[in-house]
Amino acid sequence: MSNDTLKIINAEKAKTYIAQKKREDGRDFLDHRPIDVKVNVINSADGSAWVKIGNTEIIAGIKFGISTPYPDSPNQGSMVFNLEVTNIASPDVETGPPSIEAMEFGRIADRVIRSAEFMDFDKLCVVPGEKVLTVFVDCYAINADGNLIDAAQFAALSAILNCKMPKLDENNNIIYKEYTDQLLPVNKKNLPLSFTFYKVDGQLLLDATDGEEYAANARFTLGICNDVVVAYHKGGDSGTFTIDEINTMMDIASSKYNEIKKKLL
Amino acid sequence: MSNDTLKIINAEKAKTYIAQKKREDGRDFLDHRPIDVKVNVINSADGSAWVKIGNTEIIAGIKFGISTPYPDSPNQGSMVFNLEVTNIASPDVETGPPSIEAMEFGRIADRVIRSAEFMDFDKLCVVPGEKVLTVFVDCYAINADGNLIDAAQFAALSAILNCKMPKLDENNNIIYKEYTDQLLPVNKKNLPLSFTFYKVDGQLLLDATDGEEYAANARFTLGICNDVVVAYHKGGDSGTFTIDEINTMMDIASSKYNEIKKKLL
Amino acid sequence: MSNDTLKIINAEKAKTYIAQKKREDGRDFLDHRPIDVKVNVINSADGSAWVKIGNTEIIAGIKFGISTPYPDSPNQGSMVFNLEVTNIASPDVETGPPSIEAMEFGRIADRVIRSAEFMDFDKLCVVPGEKVLTVFVDCYAINADGNLIDAAQFAALSAILNCKMPKLDENNNIIYKEYTDQLLPVNKKNLPLSFTFYKVDGQLLLDATDGEEYAANARFTLGICNDVVVAYHKGGDSGTFTIDEINTMMDIASSKYNEIKKKLL
Amino acid sequence: MTTRLDNRKVDELRKIKIELGVSKNAEGSCYLEWGKNIVIATVNGPKPVFPRHLADPQKAVVDYKYRMACFSVSERKSPVPGKRDKEISLVSGNALESAIMVEQFPNTLIDVNVLILSADAGTRVAALTAASLAAADAGLPMRGMISAVAAGRANEQLVLDLTKDEEDTADAVDMACAFLMPQKEIVLLQMDGFVKKEDCSKILENALIGAEKIYDIQKKALLEKYPLEGEIQL
Amino acid sequence: MTTRLDNRKVDELRKIKIELGVSKNAEGSCYLEWGKNIVIATVNGPKPVFPRHLADPQKAVVDYKYRMACFSVSERKSPVPGKRDKEISLVSGNALESAIMVEQFPNTLIDVNVLILSADAGTRVAALTAASLAAADAGLPMRGMISAVAAGRANEQLVLDLTKDEEDTADAVDMACAFLMPQKEIVLLQMDGFVKKEDCSKILENALIGAEKIYDIQKKALLEKYPLEGEIQL
């Protein structure tokens, strides 16, 4: 049985459950699957986290680098975010360069992390105008069963929150695997969290599985800090939302914020 | 009806007319279609021109940049020329990286502009050996109906002739959208103009339409400054020219030089 | 007759000979074809060699460049090795980017040359920490009839052994085509030579032809300096070797070392 | 009501100029000036899909290509499309697809090209507005128009249709919105910022008000070129 | 016997931890910790080959993809696979293919993915060891296991399973070896160094001793998950 046929069957199954006001795994439409977070799991990384949301697994790892600042922000460090969704995460993913969808997922997760002035880039300056720290956050999908945007965002956030600053030598080069006792400078009050909804036959679903995503025709991701919206990103095919639906998703995400925050801090 | 079929029909039509010593639009074989030039049409560009030759439309826009000079010409600025012929210009153009033909067209137009020491690269030097101005000339085909080489060359030339020099700050960086009252340093006496001929069933055509180009099996571009030849470029399939034909085209181009020059200055 | 069919026929022919304990060209299984080396054949190169092993021909050419040293070896020059196996070498090679096999061949030949501290990179330093010489060794397969790894390694070695050091001007830039009377700094005692074996129906072959290579299911390359092993590289499909076979190939290569060395020095 | 940098009212759009059918080769086309933005959009198709395995047996595939001219921004942009261009192309293509009756043309391709010639904030919504007009100009059957506009915050007030200067103010937030009109369904929505929930809802309401104005302008442009059909279709 | 940097005996392997079936989507998978190396391998197939002309009418094609996570090494690695990754993928695929009865599945593809999450010398042999277990976990018919290990020289003694610290010693030599077990056939062998012939042979013997240990560990892991089949197959 080809992967495509399997996807269509899984999508049909998801639709049948939803028509009966249920989900295949028994969850309510707006519940997450169990979320499991392990930090500092990768010895070679400067910070790392392994996040599971149901069967979806993503590993985020951090590496520091020294670079020249951008001319328009000479005193600010930078972050490079990268999400890799390869064949290892799912046999459905084709071998070759990253798909446009994986790129979009990565960009959305990236923006949510970047928002709300969560990371203090001024504190990543080493020599003003000359040398700054770059924080490389690389996420790898290990098993893909839906909700990759949120899983990547959670994993990146967990890795960032548990990452110590590197020691520098007299020439301001990084001494690998040596750290100060300072953590990466972030503003925990403004912890931005990603909430992605899919719409299947008019029903909004939080934390959709792969089958549910395939059945959906619209996607919406919110970045939320408590009662503040930090990002909106409509995606996922040609389905539409009403203004009321947007406001509903905003309220739901806001109400779930503290529950998720607790799992990551 | 597929685009290829349409092209073949248009080419056949062109051939039928030529067999009767005519062109579909009533022109003589060695006449241009109406040429229309509008300059400074793009607010964001430092200089710009919108050139129409019949239904062919090309927009050229100029941007300045600061760069390091080449080691073998430490006191000279530089020009980067780029012609984009995308799907927007014609449904016949395939999506994807630039075609080899578009690349060749761009290189020919580029060479004609570069010839005759028309642009004074010495005057684009900012700090000898360290900083020079680079003039980026980007041309976009908006509608493609033949004669793209000449149209791109005319558009680039018009944009260059109407472009003011940028102001620099105390660190010799460009202040965007601020200009001195100097024009780009060019030698108007040596204004090089491009004349492209196509050969259909033994007949030489100036300013060919798309259908005529498709019917042709040889192309020849001359760069001309009055009675001086600045460039020769044979292209376009496996057709041939005689020495006499080359000399004829040279004389025709030379005789039309002033008429075209007036439209651009 | 398609190239693939021809390859299969040549491979079958090779197998038939081997079943009769023979090779098509009459050689013993562990003999090389005639090896012919011409040096300094390319005027534009700083050093060059044209190596023929039977019908296999490879030209290696050397160019010097000035570059910034790697941070972890501020006083060492570097070597860049490149092997091109294009359509010109054989109609079987497909047009387009280098094949993975050609890349592997190049990497193995590169490693054998690099081994044994044969080249003295310290002596390629120009200004410690700032400027070093890079030795570009580019090999082109002109005709491919098997044993490309060894042919490329021999050609590169011959070019290196016959290459004089470039003169530098007062700014430490290379003066093209002017040389000191020093040769490239190498340690001739540690001359590393490549010996590639193929295994066809259990029989080890040295210096295999294209047909023999196609018939084989395992390849093994040794880098040898007299009685010292400098490189081992198993490759070539899913065939296997025993430990005894590895030791046998090691002894054969070692015993043939001086014979080949004489041809190159 | 405080004044905006360019003296517009908070709910006032920049000047918009539309010309349909500008491109001789394209089946549908639209030239759009929107403040200092200049956009050209062309639409061709439906036509056969190559390679065939990219075809969708349920509907036409909309291949939306958003590109910025190298000279459209302050510092020269590389001609090679970047991640931003690809992402905008993807989400805009989805947005436009919701307006076209793609299910009528299974296994075909609809080519949409948008070139930004001059950029001054809001290029993706200007592009969608123009592309939707070009699709109508191409005679494609549509269930509505895509009317797109940005709304947001600048200088401590909620405003419609921000300029680049406004986007550069300290507290600026820009929400790109596209609606399927007259249905008022959201087909594109993108924002990055830091906005209280109440303000977020308000900005979205403002965007709808803006989209309604855009929709009127679009209808007017179509009625000018297609007096009869326009009346019936829209 | 002198002491090694991490106090192991010269013929002692680092600590190895294996978990099979970790990946829900893959037909076969293996998580492997080997000292400070962390590797995940998945195997899927046989399945149809696209494009078709890449299919082999005699056997299944093994598409082995070895990748290193950007954060797996001291200085961040680019996410784009380099020449080293491609070369290791090629030779490792050939090695694994010799263990799988590929002739039973003509015209198909077997997808093998190995991701190095953390690297501390010996990643290519750890990868092959894990991939071979993942292939068995996927239920592919096999003529044996690939048991891979590095042997070499460090601090003037011949040792098994070098760490990165040992590889960085002045006289270090590292020989990556993979054996088809229990047949003891060499399927991968790579070394660069300067080693007398006698030592070279000795290192290879050491590698075989190591491979036998690895093979025992692999069998144990398989028997734990597949008590009955394991007993018969291996």
Next chain:
Amino acid sequence: MTTRLDNRKVDELRKIKIELGVSKNAEGSCYLEWGKNIVIATVNGPKPVFPRHLADPQKAVVDYKYRMACFSVSERKSPVPGKRDKEISLVSGNALESAIMVEQFPNTLIDVNVLILSADAGTRVAALTAASLAAADAGLPMRGMISAVAAGRANEQLVLDLTKDEEDTADAVDMACAFLMPQKEIVLLQMDGFVKKEDCSKILENALIGAEKIYDIQKKALLEKYPLEGEIQL
């Protein structure tokens, strides 16, 4: 008549050495030394075209690949073909096609490879001259030979076959010309410079004189290898 940098007469060619059939694998091949230029050309085909949609039902497609070895120029050239290589390949392929009876082999491909091993001005004409010989050596039916040469101006005189040193003189102009011979039809013509019309015509005449010399050399080389056929065909 003033003297040239290398003491040649103004209408004197550099020394040319031709060897046919040098490449064992190719159906036709030619090794050419032309002054300090060294060129190898091979021709294979006609053969089937993949992918098929690139085939031309009217004629064989000539795929001409002009490449410069990294070491062929003063400063090492990148091995990746650049715009110049692609443009020369395109126009040279068209030029060669005019000499081959491509209409006899519809839907096929003729592979032409030219590698410049050493460069000293005039490589594109040397390449075409060699490729034309390789095509004849491959036994392809031809309506003539491509005889190519550069003519131009250096040190205030009109000269034939410029060297790199001559090209570097202040007033230098180089016109690359290729003629289909004996028909004297121009199949390639490229020049950039600043040349009065009269001189331009004169340079072109000089080029034809040069091409006639090249044609004689080509015929001689072919007659040496193919005594009988040569007599008839040329």
